[in-house]
Amino acid sequence: MSSPKMIQRHTRAGIFIHWFNAACWFFLLFTGLALIQNPGLNPLGAWYPGAVRAGFGGGAYLLVAHWLVALIWLAVWVVYLFWGMSRFVAPFLNSTFSLEPNRDIQWMIKKNLQMTLGYKMMAKLVGPLGYDGHLPPQEYYNAGQKLAAQGIIMGALVLIGTGFIMLFSKYFLGAADTWLVQWSITVHFIAAGVTTALLMVHIYMAAISKEERPAFISMFTGTVPAEYAKHHHQLWYEELEEK
Amino acid sequence: MAKQLGMVVDAGLCIDCKGCMAACKVANEVPGDNWRNWIKSGDADWQAKKRGRMVFQPGNCMQCDKPTCVSACPTGATYKSKADGVVVIDRGLCIGCGQCIKACPYGARFRNEKLKVADKCDFCSSRRAVGLEPACVSTCPTKARAFGDLNDPASPAGKLMARNKGKATQVVNAQSNTDPNLYYLGDAGLKSWPVKAQMPGAFEFWKNLADPAVKVVVGLTGLGVLAMLGKQLMLKNDAPPPEEHGEEGGHE
Known part of the structure; x- marks a missing residue:
């Protein structure tokens, strides 16, 4: 048995920032949820903030842990952004923010139907739309990854902005400006909710769905089998072939 | 019955000397233009009565049974203590959003000018911790304010509550009755000043x-x-x- 031909998909820096990001995001989500304690809200029920706060030695410490990790997360990102701007960041933004409507909308419709109903049903349903039963070829990132990346980047920017307002309101806001903090809380919550929904899909696709298993493994090893690249990211594969 | 600290105020005894306000400011290091308590002056009707007079109404956070400020706090930084019924603020958990300030019908809360977080009367928790009464109660020269567990007939406030059963009144806004634990004896004076409790948009x-x-x-x-x-x-x-x-x- 010969081992399959592997191609490089992720750099070490990319792998690091991914898992660093994932760890921080999880921590911030679960501490953030525990920071909400109000009879009218309590997204997970009243027991949740009580239990987490007990673990942190009180709500005040939980709040400190939340913003401390958020600041560390942001600081690492700032370093990564400056250090890797030309190598990683610009290419990433370039590819995730460039959508080709026809191909990518078709891919989104078909992929969702295929993921929930299977290839056969999908082919039946998209037939009347003038589509065939194949997924359009995709670039380094498929349409779903691109939209998720866009949503998460914008969500992160909103979370950072509103988070800063909340954290530093004690230093620069007067009594008349507290409406800004009030709306920041609400918007922070919405942005966290939307990114959580996106991340649920991301985690399913990567870690649970069988089809993308090679992509999941590549988030540790950095490489994907050539066969996988050819089927799942055909345009990227062809680009590599040409080089 | 559960312990519920409160005050019973005889507005008729108040001479508007502002001693309670000054004592509170010192005891709690309340900065600048911030005040944790107040004395409301009623409108004097000198014409209609033979002996015209003015009623002064001392007040402070009423440690309500249905506190709208607690309902407006997103983090649970402000809550009604189960131990003594006082509505307290965890300053470490308060992010200074000011929602509770808007939600209080009495304007009892304010953004502490120095700390930039919500602040209000907590019946002098630091003084109570060493066995003293709230500063406003201790300092009042006419003893207009009585303090203690409203449900304990042995406490000064509880004694007055028991003696004036059904006669002690609350000052509330009828549209949002928060069931305050500040009671007034006799004529409380100005009654229409509490606003309707409102949650921020x-x-x-x-x-x-x-x-x-x-x-x-x-x-x-x-x-x-x-x-x-x-x-x-x-x-x-x-x-x-x-x-x-x-x-x-x-x-x-």
């Missing part, structure tokens, strides 16, 4: 719109993911149509 939006919407979005996404998982488990051999499997761009 951002909080209403969150509670009524954003919270359910986010729950629906996350819930539906969860269902979608579960559907995908179900398909993955049921259709084990799901493959694209074979004739073009792996072909490049043939269908584009």
Whole structure:
């Protein structure tokens, strides 16, 4: 048995920032949820903030842990952004923010139907739309990854902005400006909710769905089998072939 | 009955000397223009009565049984203590959003000029911790304010409550009765000043719109993911149509 031909998909820096990001995001989500304690809200029920706060030695410490990790997360990102701007960041933004409507909308419709109903049903349903039963070829990132990346980047920017307002309101806001903090809380919550929904899909696709298993493994090893690249990211594969 | 610290105030005894306000400011290091307590002056009607007079109404946070400030706090930084019924603020957990300030019908809360977080009367918790009465009570020269567990007939306030059963009145806004634990004996003076308790717009939006919407979005996404998982488990051999499997761009 010969081992399959592997191609490089992720750099070490990319792998690091991914898992660093994932760890921080999880921590911030679960501490953030525990920071909400109000009879009218309590997204997970009243027991949740009580239990987490007990673990942190009180709500005040939980709040400190939340913003401390958020600041560390942001600081690492700032370093990564400056250090890797030309190598990683610009290419990433370039590819995730460039959508080709026809191909990518078709891919989104078909992929969702295929993921929930299977290839056969999908082919039946998209037939009347003038589509065939194949997924359009995709670039380094498929349409779903691109939209998720866009949503998460914008969500992160909103979370950072509103988070800063909340954290530093004690230093620069007067009594008349507290409406800004009030709306920041609400918007922070919405942005966290939307990114959580996106991340649920991301985690399913990567870690649970069988089809993308090679992509999941590549988030540790950095490489994907050539066969996988050819089927799942055909345009990227062809680009590599040409080089 | 559970312990509920409160005050019983005889407005008729108040001479508007502001001693309680000064004592409070010193005892609690309340900065600048901030005040934790007040004395409201009623309108004097000198004409109608033979002996015209003015009623002064001392007050402070009323440690309500249905505190709207607590309902407006997103983090639970302000809560009604189970031990003594006082509504307290955890300054470390307060993020200074000011929602509770707007939600109080009495204007009893303010943004502490120095700390930039919500502040209000807590019946002098630091003085109580060493066995003293609240500063305003100790300092009042006419003893207009009585303090203690309202449910304990042995406490100064409880004694007055028991003696004036059904006669002690609360000063409330009828549209949002928060059931305060500050009672007045006799003529309390000005009664119409508490405003209707109001939740800030951002909080209403969150509670009524954003919270359910986010729950629906996350819930539906969860269902979608579960559907995908179900398909993955049921259709084990799901493959694209074979004739073009792996072909490049043939269908584009």
